[in-house]
Amino acid sequence: MSDSTNETTVRTEVRQVEFVKGLDSKAPSGPIEQRWDKHRFEMKLVNPANRRRYTVIVVGSGLAGGAAAATLGEQGYNVKCFCYQDSPRRAHSIAAQGGINAAKNYRNDGDSIFRLFYDTVKGGDFRARESNVYRLAQVSVNIIDQCVAQGVPFAREYGGMLDNRSFGGAQVSRTFYARGQTGQQLLLGAYQALSRQIAAGTVQMYPRTEMLDLVVVDGRARGIITRDMTTGKIERHVADAVVLATGGYGNVFYLSTNAKGCNTTAIWRAHRRGAFFANPCFTQIHPTCIPVSGDHQSKLTLMSESLRNDGRIWVPKQAGDSRRPQDIPESERDYYLEERYPSFGNLVPRDVASRNAKQVCDDGRGVGPGGLGVYLDFSDAIKRLGKSKIVERYGNLFDMYAQITGENPYETPMRIYPAIHYTMGGLWVDYNLQSTIPGLFVAGEANFSDHGANRLGASALMQGLADGYFVLPYTIANFLAQIKPDGMTTGRSEFGESESEVTGRVQKLLSINGKRTVDSFHRELGKIMWDECGMGRNDAGLRKALERIPELHEEFWQNVRVLGDNEEMNQSLEKAGRVADFFELAELMCVDALNRSESCGGHFREESQTEDGEALRDDENFSYAAAWEYSGNTSKPELHKEPLAFEYVKPSQRSYK
Numbered sequence: 001m002s003d004s005t006n007e008t009t010v011r012t013e014v015r016q017v018e019f020v021k022g023l024d025s026k027a028p029s030g031p032i033e034q035r036w037d038k039h040r041f042e043m044k045l046v047n048p049a050n051r052r053r054y055t056v057i058v059v060g061s062g063l064a065g066g067a068a069a070a071t072l073g074e075q076g077y078n079v080k081c082f083c084y085q086d087s088p089r090r091a092h093s094i095a096a097q098g099g100i101n102a103a104k105n106y107r108n109d110g111d112s113i114f115r116l117f118y119d120t121v122k123g124g125d126f127r128a129r130e131s132n133v134y135r136l137a138q139v140s141v142n143i144i145d146q147c148v149a150q151g152v153p154f155a156r157e158y159g160g161m162l163d164n165r166s167f168g169g170a171q172v173s174r175t176f177y178a179r180g181q182t183g184q185q186l187l188l189g190a191y192q193a194l195s196r197q198i199a200a201g202t203v204q205m206y207p208r209t210e211m212l213d214l215v216v217v218d219g220r221a222r223g224i225i226t227r228d229m230t231t232g233k234i235e236r237h238v239a240d241a242v243v244l245a246t247g248g249y250g251n252v253f254y255l256s257t258n259a260k261g262c263n264t265t266a267i268w269r270a271h272r273r274g275a276f277f278a279n280p281c282f283t284q285i286h287p288t289c290i291p292v293s294g295d296h297q298s299k300l301t302l303m304s305e306s307l308r309n310d311g312r313i314w315v316p317k318q319a320g321d322s323r324r325p326q327d328i329p330e331s332e333r334d335y336y337l338e339e340r341y342p343s344f345g346n347l348v349p350r351d352v353a354s355r356n357a358k359q360v361c362d363d364g365r366g367v368g369p370g371g372l373g374v375y376l377d378f379s380d381a382i383k384r385l386g387k388s389k390i391v392e393r394y395g396n397l398f399d400m401y402a403q404i405t406g407e408n409p410y411e412t413p414m415r416i417y418p419a420i421h422y423t424m425g426g427l428w429v430d431y432n433l434q435s436t437i438p439g440l441f442v443a444g445e446a447n448f449s450d451h452g453a454n455r456l457g458a459s460a461l462m463q464g465l466a467d468g469y470f471v472l473p474y475t476i477a478n479f480l481a482q483i484k485p486d487g488m489t490t491g492r493s494e495f496g497e498s499e500s501e502v503t504g505r506v507q508k509l510l511s512i513n514g515k516r517t518v519d520s521f522h523r524e525l526g527k528i529m530w531d532e533c534g535m536g537r538n539d540a541g542l543r544k545a546l547e548r549i550p551e552l553h554e555e556f557w558q559n560v561r562v563l564g565d566n567e568e569m570n571q572s573l574e575k576a577g578r579v580a581d582f583f584e585l586a587e588l589m590c591v592d593a594l595n596r597s598e599s600c601g602g603h604f605r606e607e608s609q610t611e612d613g614e615a616l617r618d619d620e621n622f623s624y625a626a627a628w629e630y631s632g633n634t635s636k637p638e639l640h641k642e643p644l645a646f647e648y649v650k651p652s653q654r655s656y657k
Contacts, residue, residue, distance in 0.1 A: 020343025022643040023276075023627055026430040029130035032648055033113075036135045039431070044481035051076035053485045056476060057224055057239040059266055061088035061462060063183075064389045064444025065245030066190035067468025073197030075473060080237060081194070082206045084229060084261060084574075089191050092247055092259045093464065097304035097397065098167065098181025099175035100147075100461040102140040111172040113137045117223045118649050120459065121280055123349050124424070124452020124602035125168040125617060126651040127279070129625070129644060131431055132449045136459075144176055146469055150189035153178050155393075165309050165393075167457035169349035169656075175458040178306045180304050180397040184626040186461055187262055188482055190468070202575045209235075210574065212502045214242065214270045214440065217461055221270075225495070225502045229574065232566040234503055236490035240483065241439045241476055244270060245468070248423035248445040251285065252582045252589070253439035253534070256420035257289060257302040262583050263578040267427050267446050275435040276627035276640060278428035278448035280585065281593035284455055284602045285535050286421030287353035290404055290414075291373040298519075300419045301404055302375070304397055304455040308346045310381035310390065311414070313337050313353075315374050319364035325413050344656040351454045351602045351615070352656060354418035358535050359613065361417070368415045370494050377413035418535060422460060423452045425592075426603065428642070432475035433467060436627075441476060443467035448625065453601025506566055509576045513561035518575045521556045522582065524547065529586055533593050538606040542594040546587065550635065553583040584634045591637060592629075610653070 024405035028042075030037040046054070054077050058069040061083040069081040079220065085091060105111040116137040121128055144162070154176050156161040164173040172183050178185040197203040206226070213225040215236070223238040249264035250256040271277045288303045314335045316328055336356055338345045346353075360366065367373045382390055387410060391398070398409050405415070426448040433449070435439050445465040451459065528548055532541035556579070564570040599608040600622070608616045624641040631638050 010190065021225055023428070023640055024430065025129060025131070025642060027129065027431055028431070032130065032134045033138070035131055036138055041476035043474055046477045046481050048076055052078060054078065054241075054480050055080065055239040056241050056243065057237060057244060058082070058243045059224065060245035060247065060424070060444075060446070061085070061194065062091035062093035062245065062247060062444065063186060063190055063464035064446075064468045065243070066091065066187065066194050067465050068243055068245060068472045069203050070190060070193035070197050071469055072476065073200070073202035074193070076202065079197070079203040080206065080239065081203055082209045082211060082224075082226060084208065084210045086207050088194060088205070088207070091187060092262055093187045093461070094184045095257075095259065095302070096186075096461055097180045097302065098306035099165065099177035099182050099458040100143065100186065100465070101174050101456070101458045102144045102176060102462065103137055103174060104141055104144060105174075106161075106162060107173045107174045111174050115140070115172065116174065117138060119170050120450070120456055121452070121646075121649040122654060123456040124454050125615065125654060126451030126452065126619070126623070126646060126649070127282070127600050127625070127644065128450060130646060130648060134271070134648075135471070136450050136463060137467050139470045140462050142470060143462060143465045146465070147186060148191050150193065152185050152189045155179065155622060163165070164346055167305055167348045168308065168353065169344075169456040171344070172615055175306070177306065178392055180306065183461060186465065190323065191467070211246075211266045212269065212505075213498045214273045214437075214575070215495050215498045216273050216437060217488070217492055220438045222488060222492075223490065223495065225498045227502070227506070230569050232568055232570065234499055234506075236495045236499060238488055238490050238495070240480055240485060243441045243443060243472065243476070244427070244446050245443040246446050247581075248426070249585060250420045250423050252526070252586050253420040253529045254523050255292065255297065255300050255530070257286060257300050258421075259298055263581070265441070265578050265581045268581040268585055270427060270435065270437065272630050273437065274630070275437050275440060276428040276629050277425070277588060278625050278627045279425040279453070279592065280450075280589045280628065281533065281537075281596060281603050282424035282453050282601065283420060283589075284350060284422040284424060285354040285418045287350055287357055287418045288376065288416050289419035289421070290401065291368055291417040293369070300417075301400070302416065302421065303401060303416055304394075305350070305379065306396065307376060307394060307414075310385070310393070311346070311376040311378050312380060313346050313357075313374055313376055315360045315365040315367060317365070317439070320367070325367070325377070332524065335345050336366070341656045348656045349456060350618055351604070354535060355604060355613070357416075357418055371414035372595055373417045375413035376416050378409065379413070382410065419532070420534070422455055424448065424453060424455055428625065433471055439479065441472060443472060448474065453603055465475070505577070506573065507574060509560070509562050509580070510565060512557065512562065514561045516559050516561060517577050518560060518562065518572060521552065521560060522575070522579045524552060525579070525582060525586060528552070529589070533590050536606050537593050537605050539566065539594065539597075542590050545590045549583065549587050553587075556580065556583060557567070587634055588628060588637055592626055595639065596626065617651070617653075623651070638639045
C-alpha cells in the first residue's frame with residue numbers, strides 16, 4: 001500500500017454533514033433543577049398489566065446493565081439479559097475500587113447537587129450536555145439510599161454515619177466507598193436484585209453469550225444475533241427494545257486497566273447499523289496505575305485514585321537521581337502537583353495529573369525501570385494517622401500492589417504511571433438515552449452522555465447506576481407506550497440476513513490460516529494508538545496513524561491465524577472478532593482526534609496549549625459533540641454536530657491552581 005501524502009489526505013477526508021434536526025437531544029426546557037421531574041411527568045407510561053406483553057433485551061450485566069435488567073424485570077417486563085462472562089458477578093464493574101459520588105453533603109463542607117453538577121461540567125472541560133449532567137447529580141442522592149437498602153457495606157464513621165472521602169476535581173468530600181472494593185460491593189447489590197428477578201421468572205439470563213450484531217427492522221432495533229461462547233451456536237433474539245450496557249473500548253490500546261474481555265463489538269456493530277458514534281477520541285488516562293514492567297504484559301493494574309487523598313506524589317528534583325526514595329531528603333524532592341496546583345494539590349483531575357506525570361518523566365526525572373514512574377508516598381500519612389488507619393482505608397489496595405510488584409508500600413513509596421482507563425466517547429444518545437436508532441438505548445460507559453472530555457473520579461459507578469436504576473425504567477417505558485407488541489418473530493428476513501453476515505464473518509476469520517497471532521496484531525495496533533493518539537496527539541502523528549492502521553488492518557485480514565473451529569469454546573476466535581472491530585474503531589478515533597484541533601480534557605492536541613502547558617480549548621469552533629455516522633466506508637465517516645449550550649456553567653479556562 002502506498003505511503004503517499006495524497007492517499008493520506010483522501011483517507012482522512014471527512015464529509016461534514018451538520019444538521020441539528022437529526023440530533024435532537026430531547027432535553028426538556030425550563031429551569032434546570034426542574035427538567036427531569038417535568039420530563040418524567042410528561043413521559044408516557046405502560047400499564048402494569050400490559051408490561052408482560054413487552055420484551056426488552058439488555059446486553060451487559062455490570063452496574064448499568066444489571067441495574068436496568070433488575071429494575072425492568074421488577075416492573076413486570078420480560079427481560080433477556082446477556083453477558084459474555086460466566087456470571088454477572090464477573091462484569092468489569094467489579095474492578096472499580098475507589099468509590100461513588102453523591103451530593104449528600106454529609107460532611108457539611110459546602111456540597112450540593114449544583115456543585116456536583118458544576119464540578120462535573122468543569123471537569124469534563126465544558127464538552128458535556130448540561131441537562132444530562134444535572135440529572136446525574138440530582139439522581140446521585142437516590143443511588144446511595146438504594147444501595148444502602150440493598151446492604152452495600154459502605155464505610156462508616158464511628159457514630160454510624162456513612163463516611164466520605166475526596167476525589168480529583170472536587171474540593172468537598174462526596175465519595176462513598178467500601179475500602180478499595182466499591183465496584184465489587186455495588187455489583188453484588190445489583191446482582192442480588194437481578195438474581196431475585198431471575199428466580200421470579202421476569203429475567204432470563206444468558207451467560208457466556210456474546211452479541212455479534214444488532215438487527216434493525218424498518219429502521220427500529222428489534223433484536224440481536226449472538227454466539228454461545230461454549231458451543232459456538234449462532235442464535236437470534238427478538239425484542240421490542242434493546243439496551244446496550246457493554247462498557248468502554250479502552251482495550252483498543254491493548255494495554256489498559258480494563259479486563260481483557262472488554263471490547264467494542266456490541267456498540268461498533270450497532271454503529272455499523274446506523275447508530276452514531278460520539279466523541280470517540282475522548283479517552284481517559286488514569287494517573288495512578290502500576291507502571292509497565294515488560295513486553296510480556298497483557299494488561300495493567302489500577303491503583304485507586306482514592307490513594308491520592310493520603311499519598312503524596314513526587315519525583316527527585318535532579319534528573320537521573322537513582323537513589324532509593326528513602327535516601328532522597330525532602331529538600332531534593334519535587335511535590336510537583338502540590339507546587340503547581342496549590343488549591344487542589346494531589347487531587348487535581350485525572351487528565352491534569354496524567355499530563356504532569358508524563359512531563360516530569362519526559363524531563364528525565366521519572367523513577368523505576370525505564371524512568372516511567374513517579375512516587376506515591378504514604379510515609380507522611382502513616383506518621384500522621386498510624387499504619388492501622390491506612391490499613392483500614394486502603395489495605396486491599398496495598399496488598400494488591402505488594403503481590404504484583406514484590407515491594408512493601410508501607411515501607412517504600414508506590415511507583416505509579418498513567419495508563420488508559422476509561423472512555424468518555426460512545427454511542428450518541430439523547431436525553432432519554434436513546435441512540436439514533438429508535439428502540440436502541442445505551443447506558444453507562446457505552447454511551448457518551450455525561451462526562452464530556454474527561455471523567456471525574458468516582459463518577460463512573462454513579463452514572464452506571466443512575467442510568468440503570470433511575471433513568472432507563474422511565475425512558476424505555478415512554479418508548480414502549482407509543483408502540484404496540486406486534487408478535488414479530490426471528491423468522492423475519494432481517495434476522496436471517498444478519499445471521500448470515502455473522503456466520504460469514506466467523507468463517508472468514510477461521511479460514512485465513514495466516515502466520516501471525518491475533519495478539520501480535522492487537523499489540524501493534526495498541527502501540528500505534530498509544531504513541532499517536534494517547535496522552536499527547538498532534539497533526540503529524542495522527543496522519544501517520546491513519547496511514548498505518550488501514551495497512552495493518554489489511555494485513556490482519558490476510559495473515560491472521562485463528563486456531564480451532566466454531567463448534568467449541570474458542571478464545572482465539574473471540575479475540576479475532578473483537579480485534580477486527582478495534583481496527584475500525586481506531587481509525588475513527590484518529591479521524592475524530594485529527595478533526596478536533598483543540599485541546600480539551602483528556603484530548604490533548606500538542607498544538608493547542610496555554611503558555612504553562614494546560615489544555616487550550618477552542619469554544620468558537622468546537623463547542624459541540626461530534627457524532628459520526630457510518631457511511632459504508634470506515635475511512636470516510638460523516639460528521640454530525642450537536643451544538644452544546646451552556647446556560648448555567650459558563651465555559652472558562654479550567655484552573656485548579
